[in-house]
Amino acid sequence: MTDHAYEIGQQVSVPRGLDVVQGTVDGVYGDERNRQVILHVETEGGDSETITVPASVLDAARRDEAEHQPGAWLSAYQYEQALEVALADIFRSIDSKFSQTSPGPRDSGFDIAFFTPERMVVFEAKHRSRETLDAGGKYLDQLAACVHEIQARVTRSISGILVTNAKIPHGLAKRAAIARDRGESLWIARWAPDEGLDELADIVRKAVSFQR
Template identity: 55%
Template sequence: MSDHTYDIGQQVSVPRGLDVVPGVVEGVYGGEGRSEQVVVRIGLEGEESETITVPARILDRARKIKEDHRPGAWLTAYQYEQALAATLATILQSLEVEFRQVRQPVPPDQGVDVAFITPEKIVVVEAKYLTRETLGGEKYLDRLAEHVNRADAEGSGSLSGLLVTNAKVSPRLTSQARRARNMGNSLWVARWAPGDPEGELVDTVRQALTFKVER
């Protein structure tokens, strides 16, 4: 249930896209707790104002996120995938690589969210958005490896798998990816979140594109 009382005229923070925006309470109705709804007028700079109705518990969470000052904190797994795909496309453009983007190239349970097809390489990407601090489960990389190995049955190295997460990557997972590359499997892990510098992700993408199997 909501842990805060909302009054008409009160300034609040409201989820919008990958962040939160300011708004003003114009009305409150419903019972206390989860059923309470808050009518809020929002308007970003340069935009006309808009009135929306938001559950009070959502405003509670947005207020806490705003207090944390974490860019992109209001994020769902789907929004993370969208933001990551757009960022990867921008990186490929900056590297002057021709590519074609394919969203969800395989069924959702196969561990691939987006693929980038270039003249020399196909990079399949799994985006893993977590609320916990560290990504340490080998199962995510194992699943991606299965897809890469199945698609690149000849072991030509024409396919690279990239696992990207907003969480800290555990040393164990980094070592697992390194061992896979030593065995000729182009698997990579990187951390990225909206608002982060893109240096690590750019370096990882560049390596995934240029990886060659040692014969």
């Protein structure tokens, strides 16, 4: 979900691989939970190109500047990319017929989805520079709302997993467990790229095999 209205002509910082370049907003589309920003950027050779970036990436850059923590927003972007690669490895070991996708225009509240023949698993990545994830539960609530919305219009079973590099407050873990007791496949996983895949893979497998 974006927290800023981007305007045509606005100058923004844009991640390009491991670098950061300046871009100019050329258009905006999508609702506030899945807003995409069309940007005009200059390439190294002096040419220009048009790219589309999730507004959430630009939001993170703005928050980082406000908090005077240079580089944190780029770390969040890299975290999401690393998570996508890790999840592909996990799903490959679960079911060779898996597929994956990014959110479409009608979807909101998640960063990436993976499919097996029987289930769709949506993931929301939250990279934090703070040691502990926010205890208020808003990210879990947003993911739950996303799962309910998708489940209402598809026949495939849906699971939602919130993945973070921060410590997970006990209260949030308990809320997810209570949701599962109600028959909702809602999970929280702590994962960092340098910590291996075992714990994340265990939760993914539980989400894939979850029965109401």
